[in-house]
Amino acid sequence: MQPIPYGKQQITEEDIQAVIQTLQSDFLTQGPKIEEFETKFAHYIGCEYAVAVANGTAALHLSVLALGVNEQSNVITTPITFVASANCVRYGGGNVCFADIDPATGLLDIEKVRELLESKPKGFFTGIVPVDFAGLPVDLEAFRQLADEFNLWLLEDACHAPGGYFVDKIGQKQNCGNGKFADLAIFSFHPVKHIATGEGGMITTNNRELYDKLILLRTHGITKKPELLPPDKGGWYYEMQELGYNYRIPDILTALGISQLQRADAGLQRRRQIAIRYDAAFRKEANLTILNPAAYLADKTETGHAYHLYVIQVKNRRGLYDYLRQHQIYAQVHYIPVHTMPYYQRLGWKPGDFPAAENYYEHCLSLPMYPTLTEQEQEFVIHQIKTWLTNEAN
């Protein structure tokens, strides 16, 4: 059997043809495929505006700039995320303030965030970056309420959750990144994510003003739009109005993104099937805990979990990780708590600061989860884990 990774892209013949067509077109970058991808992605997510960029980290960087992060900013995020969710605040010169996770979900604990907010004078904190970790949507309605109470912006890191949703207080589905509650949301199209373009990212919003800023910042802060320029300066005239970046994504990659987007729902369906199968295999295992076992099992209702990751927890995680590797199953650990990274320790954070996050990290393991994982491969993974559990127990 081939090695089994924890995540993997799927490239079809259609995807390949879409890229070839763009290679043969007039535009490799700055062409029509970018806007087409943005429009289709916004439609998929159910938001007003989408801005395609070079990668998810660039999406985070531009977002904090548009939101006005500077040296005075104190921004709250979770320690259980990819480092980029926190780093973006540093790009803007601001301070990252962590709050612990809810061990039941792995998500930023809103009660801990409230405690942190109340520990400082109003106005001290400026924003929150909640993460739809593993694909489980954050209750952004609750976070919005809290944010409004403390006059904060919300930047949703939805990299794990395109197609995910939560159900709000009046029973309506709210898609991750739809801009209903968060000011901005960001996505990544790295190959381990749901939609793969190699490198790529997207920012979504319903806020026109933020959208206009993002468009400007994506291309050096330069505009050629007549309505933003003095009249009658000549056809060549442009202005650099802000300090921006070149964070564009090329047409070649957005063509791939458009093609991938057509299969997004099918991919999500497949991820949910895989999750149900893992749930059924492991729910009765005494020495294994499923993080966010699907609600399917309890009452057959569907959750809006997008299953970027399928996370289990075991006592001897190192043992299971090594055992699976011996059998060419490359399960992965998500994540080493960000506040324990040497860079953040130099900023004053230390192990022991967030016990729930650190305890989660000690035991977590992300199992193979991607649409092309075959039934046979999944059965092999399940079989190996059960074998290991039996050996551990003896």
Ligand SMILES: *Cc1c(COP(=O)(O)O)cnc(C)c1O
């Ligand atoms: C992947 C990821 C990012 C960064 O995306 P890139 O496209 O790799 O820059 C940010 N946040 C989270 C939670 C991610 O999973």
